[in-house]
Amino acid sequence: xxxxxxxxxxxxxxxxxxxxxxxxxxxxxxxxxxxxxxxxxxxxxxxxxxxxxxxxxxxxxxxxxxxxxxxxxxxxxxxxxxxxxxxxxxxxxxxxxxxxxxxxxxxxxxxxxxxxxxxxxxxxxxxxxxxxxxxxxxxxxxxxxxxxxxxxxxxxxxxxxxxxxxxxxxxxxxxxxxxxxxxxxxxxxxxxxxxxxxxxxxxxxxxxxxxxxxxxxxxxxxxxxxxxxxxxxxxxxxxxxxxxxxxxxxxxxxxxxxxxxxxxxxxxxxxxxxxxxxxxxxxxxxxxxxxxxxxxxxxxxxxxxxxxxxxxxxxxxxxxxxxxxxxxxxxxxxxxxxxxxxxxxxxxxxxxxxxxxxxxxxxxxxxxxxxxxxxxxxxxxxxxxxxxxxxxxxxxxxxxxxxxxxxxxxxxxxxxxxxxxxxx
Numbered sequence: 001x002x003x004x005x006x007x008x009x010x011x012x013x014x015x016x017x018x019x020x021x022x023x024x025x026x027x028x029x030x031x032x033x034x035x036x037x038x039x040x041x042x043x044x045x046x047x048x049x050x051x052x053x054x055x056x057x058x059x060x061x062x063x064x065x066x067x068x069x070x071x072x073x074x075x076x077x078x079x080x081x082x083x084x085x086x087x088x089x090x091x092x093x094x095x096x097x098x099x100x101x102x103x104x105x106x107x108x109x110x111x112x113x114x115x116x117x118x119x120x121x122x123x124x125x126x127x128x129x130x131x132x133x134x135x136x137x138x139x140x141x142x143x144x145x146x147x148x149x150x151x152x153x154x155x156x157x158x159x160x161x162x163x164x165x166x167x168x169x170x171x172x173x174x175x176x177x178x179x180x181x182x183x184x185x186x187x188x189x190x191x192x193x194x195x196x197x198x199x200x201x202x203x204x205x206x207x208x209x210x211x212x213x214x215x216x217x218x219x220x221x222x223x224x225x226x227x228x229x230x231x232x233x234x235x236x237x238x239x240x241x242x243x244x245x246x247x248x249x250x251x252x253x254x255x256x257x258x259x260x261x262x263x264x265x266x267x268x269x270x271x272x273x274x275x276x277x278x279x280x281x282x283x284x285x286x287x288x289x290x291x292x293x294x295x296x297x298x299x300x301x302x303x304x305x306x307x308x309x310x311x312x313x314x315x316x317x318x319x320x321x322x323x324x325x326x327x328x329x330x331x332x333x334x335x336x337x338x339x340x341x342x343x344x345x346x347x348x349x350x351x352x353x354x355x356x357x358x359x360x361x362x363x364x365x366x367x368x369x370x371x372x373x374x375x376x377x378x379x380x381x382x383x384x385x386x387x388x389x390x391x392x393x394x395x396x397x398x399x400x401x402x403x404x405x406x407x408x409x410x411x412x413x414x415x416x417x418x419x420x421x422x423x424x
Contacts, residue, residue: 002061005065006029009025009027021042025091046079048075048077053071053112071099073086074087076102077214083103084108086100100137108125108126108135119139128219129158131150131151132220157221160232178240181278182233183232192274196239196284199292200290200291200295204246204247206249225405225409228240255342258298284420285307286300287309287412290312290315296314300353308353308355311373312358316345319332348383353419357377359373361391364396364397365396365397370391374389392408
């Protein structure tokens with residue numbers, strides 16, 4: 001809810017089951033009936049009208065409103081990637097006017113409204129080799145004034161290449177990933193590389209929404225300890241943020257075909273790297289955190305596509321989250337077979353690829369208590385499989401201590417070197 005005054009209050013209404021979103025203009029005095037501003041699917045990123053700018057007044061964030069018009073900003077998702085925008089929207093006519101949009105070769109995001117009359121905004125702008133800096137963007141004069149100048153934090157990584165790639169899975173659904181390749185890599189001379197695919201499954205009600213691209217090819221190439229990009233410095237091809245859509249259209253629910261769609265996604269990602277000539281299909285690993293760890297264990301249990309897996313802070317026995325998980329609304333008593341079928345713990349006998357599990361010993365996330373990793377590890381080892389369990393002391397769902405982070409990176413690199421790089 002955002003209020004400009006007693007007569008102009010915006011209220012968002014969302015319904016999970018059909019992904020419907022309604023925005024209402026409400027008169028808080030009650031003298032006028034609520035007025036529908038828009039109704040849309042909030043899964044549809046390509047047509048997202050954005051969020052209103054606010055202004056500070058008496059220590060409060062209030063809706064900026066001038067003559068019935070508000071200013072909106074959004075990610076500007078499109079087939080060419082995210083291109084943030086600023087629009088002027090008329091609450092009376094429901095018409096929108098585009099004032100500005102991020103332009104290549106930069107990725108620029110509005111962060112705040114400075115002066116509505118002069119149309120000046122605080123923005124953050126970055127490029128592939130340009131770290132994020134703050135700017136003042138004047139839309140009236142089309143001027144850009146730098147406020148900060150940040151040096152490249154890791155100039156030794158500038159040779160790493162990044163590309164936003166698109167591909168399709170076997171049922172025709174469009175997918176995408178960010179491909180990172182080592183500095184100086186030459187496909188003709190170096191040939192296909194061992195590859196790590198890093199992902200996180202997401203549920204959708206429509207294939208059209210699932211196929212939409214997110215991210216921008218012009219974002220700064222960040223090498224983060226939390227993501228797998230650093231492995232490009234170790235001789236690996238990296239498919240980061242590989243989309244793992246799970247779609248349930250009409251009366252179907254996404255998880256009704258979770259395993260089947262997951263395997264299709266895995267096949268598509270490996271094929272994409274192989275078709276580009278950068279991936280050795282016999283040396284590909286899969287990894288993820290939290291629900292991505294759940295994905296990884298399931299993929300290893302229900303396919304032989306990947307040669308190894310890395311699962312961080314995951315949940316593997318869904319009977320231990322009986323009242324729902326992720327976006328699943330059914331309980332274990334509503335559909336016991338679903339919970340068992342989607343739980344890699346009950347299929348541990350089929351996990352015949354090496355699985356590295358990392359978990360914070362004090363994980364207090366309701367769905368990923370440390371016991372989840374401990375029990376799956378015991379099951380795999382008891383059944384003769386190959387697994388390693390690393391419990392990071394004093395860590396919760398994410399890892400913060402320098403010692404924990406460095407140990408995590410060492411474990412991941414060692415695991416991939418052992419089961420991918422050294423298998424050539």
